[in-house]
Amino acid sequence: MRLVPILTAILVTVFLFFLVVQREALLSFAKGTDATETETSPSASQDVVEDDDARQRVGVIAIRSMAQEIDSAIILRGQTEAARDVDVRSETSGLVVSEPLRKGTFVEQGEILCQLDAGTRRSSLAEAQARLAEARSRIPQTEAQVPRAAAQLEQAKAQLEEAQINDNAARKLSKGGFASDSRVAATAAAVRGAEAAVKSAEAALKTAQSGMLGVQAAIESAQANVAASEKEISRLEIKAPFKGLLESDTAELGSLIQPGGACATVIQLDPIKLVGFVPEAQVNRVKVGAKAGGRLTTGQLLTGTVSFLGRSADQLTRTFRVEIEVPNPELTIRDGQTAEILIGAEGRTAHLVPQSALTLNDSGLLGVRLVDEKMNAQFQEVTLLRDDTKGVWLTGLPEQADIIIIGQEYVIQGVPVAPEYQDIAQ
Known part of the structure; x- marks a missing residue:
C-alpha cells in the first residue's frame, strides 16, 4: 500500500532535479536537440544571455517628445471688481427734502443725490454778508483820517522849526543885551510846546493807520464768515462724485442725516477691474501694460491690459495683487463675479505630456521618468507651466526626451527598462 506514494515521491524528486539543475538538458530533450550541442554553440549562448537580459528589464510605454515654443500665460483665479466704490456721506446735519433715487439708477457726475433742508443757514449767510458790507463802509472814513493826521504832523513840525528859530534868535540877542530874559523863556516854552504838538500828531497818525488795519481785519473776518456760511449751504446738496450706478437707495425723504451719515453708495463699472494674486515665483513675469484676459463662470470672455502690480506681498499667502482694466461700456460685467485670469508673458519652450506621466521622487519633487541612452530609467525634475485638454506643458527637460508615460511608478532610478x-497623438 505504501509503494505507490514512495514511487510517486521519487518521480517528483527526479523531475524537480532536472527542472532546476538540468534545466537546459530538459529543454533540449523537450525540443529534440542535443544538450551538449546547445552548450557548445556560441550563438545559442548569446541568445540565452539576451533572453535573460530581456527578462530582467521592465516593460514600459514611452513617447519621444520634442520641445515646442508656446505662448506662456500665467493663469490665476480672481474676481471682478468695480473701478470705484464710494459710500457718499453727509458733511452736515439736516432733514432730507428730496425724493429718493432707487438702486440701479444711472447718475452723472455732480448730480444731486440728497437735498437737505437749509434751516437758518441762509439767515446766517445774510448776517455775515451784512457785517462784511458794514466793514467795507468804514473804509472811506478811516482812509481819510490817515492823510489828515499826516498833515497835522507836518504842521506841527513846521511850528516846531519856527519855535526853534525864534528861541535861537532870542538867546543870541540876550547875550548882547538886546533881549530880555522873559523873551528867552517865552521862546523856549514855545519850542517845548511845538515838540509836544509834533508827538501828538505822530500819535494821531499811528492811530489812523491802526484804525485802517482794524478795518481790514474786520473785512477779512466778515469775508471768512460769509465763506463759511456759503460752504455750509453748499453741503446741503450731496452730489455724485463720479459717473456711475447707485448700489443702494438714496436717503429717504424726511429722514434726518447727521454728519457722516450715509446718503447713497455709488459704483463705477466702466471700466471694470479683474483682480487676482500672483505667486511670488511668477511675479517677475508679469509686466504693467501686458495683454491679459479672463473668462467668467458664465462663459463670457474679457480682454484688457495689466494696470497695476502690487509691490507688497500678502502676509499670509505671499502673493502679489494684480489688476487688469477691462472696458465695460454695456455694464454687462458685474462687481464680484468669479473669473479665470490669463496674463500674457514671454514665450518658452516646453514639452506636452499626459498628466498621468507626472510622478514624485523619494524627496517629494515633481517630475517624470525618462529613458536614457543605456535604456535605464532616470528621474528628471520639471516645472509645470499650465495644463490644457491634451495634457500638461512642462519645462526642465532636454530638447528631445524619451518620457515614460505608463509604468513609471514601477521603476526607480537606474532600473533597466x-x-x-x-x-504622442495616441
Missing part, C-alpha cells in the same frame, strides 16, 4: 514607444 524595455520601452515600447507610442505616438
Whole structure:
C-alpha cells in the first residue's frame, strides 16, 4: 500500500532535479536537440544571455517628445471688481427734502443725490454778508483820517522849526543885551510846546493807520464768515462724485442725516477691474501694460491690459495683487463675479505630456521618468507651466526626451527598462 506514494515521491524528486539543475538538458530533450550541442554553440549562448537580459528589464510605454515654443500665460483665479466704490456721506446735519433715487439708477457726475433742508443757514449767510458790507463802509472814513493826521504832523513840525528859530534868535540877542530874559523863556516854552504838538500828531497818525488795519481785519473776518456760511449751504446738496450706478437707495425723504451719515453708495463699472494674486515665483513675469484676459463662470470672455502690480506681498499667502482694466461700456460685467485670469508673458519652450506621466521622487519633487541612452530609467525634475485638454506643458527637460508615460511608478532610478514607444497623438 505504501509503494505507490514512495514511487510517486521519487518521480517528483527526479523531475524537480532536472527542472532546476538540468534545466537546459530538459529543454533540449523537450525540443529534440542535443544538450551538449546547445552548450557548445556560441550563438545559442548569446541568445540565452539576451533572453535573460530581456527578462530582467521592465516593460514600459514611452513617447519621444520634442520641445515646442508656446505662448506662456500665467493663469490665476480672481474676481471682478468695480473701478470705484464710494459710500457718499453727509458733511452736515439736516432733514432730507428730496425724493429718493432707487438702486440701479444711472447718475452723472455732480448730480444731486440728497437735498437737505437749509434751516437758518441762509439767515446766517445774510448776517455775515451784512457785517462784511458794514466793514467795507468804514473804509472811506478811516482812509481819510490817515492823510489828515499826516498833515497835522507836518504842521506841527513846521511850528516846531519856527519855535526853534525864534528861541535861537532870542538867546543870541540876550547875550548882547538886546533881549530880555522873559523873551528867552517865552521862546523856549514855545519850542517845548511845538515838540509836544509834533508827538501828538505822530500819535494821531499811528492811530489812523491802526484804525485802517482794524478795518481790514474786520473785512477779512466778515469775508471768512460769509465763506463759511456759503460752504455750509453748499453741503446741503450731496452730489455724485463720479459717473456711475447707485448700489443702494438714496436717503429717504424726511429722514434726518447727521454728519457722516450715509446718503447713497455709488459704483463705477466702466471700466471694470479683474483682480487676482500672483505667486511670488511668477511675479517677475508679469509686466504693467501686458495683454491679459479672463473668462467668467458664465462663459463670457474679457480682454484688457495689466494696470497695476502690487509691490507688497500678502502676509499670509505671499502673493502679489494684480489688476487688469477691462472696458465695460454695456455694464454687462458685474462687481464680484468669479473669473479665470490669463496674463500674457514671454514665450518658452516646453514639452506636452499626459498628466498621468507626472510622478514624485523619494524627496517629494515633481517630475517624470525618462529613458536614457543605456535604456535605464532616470528621474528628471520639471516645472509645470499650465495644463490644457491634451495634457500638461512642462519645462526642465532636454530638447528631445524619451518620457515614460505608463509604468513609471514601477521603476526607480537606474532600473533597466524595455520601452515600447507610442505616438504622442495616441
